[in-house]
Amino acid sequence: GAVVSQHPSWVICKSGTSVKIECRSLDFQATTMFWYRQFPKQSLMLMATSNEGSKATYEQGVEKDKFLINHASLTLSTLTVTSAHPEDSSFYICSARTGEDYGYTFGSGTRLTVV
Amino acid sequence: GESVGLHLPTLSVQEGDNSIINCAYSNSASDYFIWYKQESGKGPQFIIDIRSNMDKRQGQRVTVLLNKTVKHLSLQIAATQPGDSAVYFCAVVGSQGNLIFGKGTKLSVKP
Numbered sequence: 001g002a003v004v005s006q007h008p009s010w011v012i013c014k015s016g017t018s019v020k021i022e023c024r025s026l027d028f029q030a031t032t033m034f035w036y037r038q039f040p041k042q043s044l045m046l047m048a049t050s051n052e053g054s055k056a057t058y059e060q061g062v063e064k065d066k067f068l069i070n071h072a073s074l075t076l077s078t079l080t081v082t083s084a085h086p087e088d089s090s091f092y093i094c095s096a097r098t099g100e101d102y103g104y105t106f107g108s109g110t111r112l113t114v115v
Numbered sequence: 116g117e118s119v120g121l122h123l124p125t126l127s128v129q130e131g132d133n134s135i136i137n138c139a140y141s142n143s144a145s146d147y148f149i150w151y152k153q154e155s156g157k158g159p160q161f162i163i164d165i166r167s168n169m170d171k172r173q174g175q176r177v178t179v180l181l182n183k184t185v186k187h188l189s190l191q192i193a194a195t196q197p198g199d200s201a202v203y204f205c206a207v208v209g210s211q212g213n214l215i216f217g218k219g220t221k222l223s224v225k226p
Binding site: 006032034042043044045046049057091093095097104106107108109111 | 149156157158159160161204211212213214215216217218219
């Protein structure tokens, strides 16, 4: 089946630094990539939606200058958390969707800890 | 906006019993629903889905029931096993094509 490879699986960084998270779709093309954030014991909350070759659409309350999303190809999307702060510590998950079919494939998630 | 709610945050069952996890949604126009299982530290894992033109769909040990009249969705797990212990989320497809997740139910299976 479709697989989305997400890296890194966990990362610890210092306050003020930037972290990049990658999601690659293996053997399929992801026309749309969704980025979610999940705090402990909470549900997944959509941060942004990106379509290949166009600017990402951010949900209300999500700072686009802080969470940079790049979806330059049909197999790779990246989320960069810039100037990370402890409150950005969370579990970040990507989900790829192909075309109009309701097929959603999730990455394995990235645990970000900002110290 | 659209929302998805879950009736019970935790559920504890005995191994071998059946489990029922419930979910409610707000948008009567929703036409696709998915149940996910999430183990600690991992991404959501697809369990089963159902479209709005169906009331029931069965998989291996799992059944999803959809009641569009009351906008209610349920997941039934037969003969629950310790490996079923996880957090279960229902999700509906939003107007932008994204998934809107419910709050989740933590299922604990006692041996």
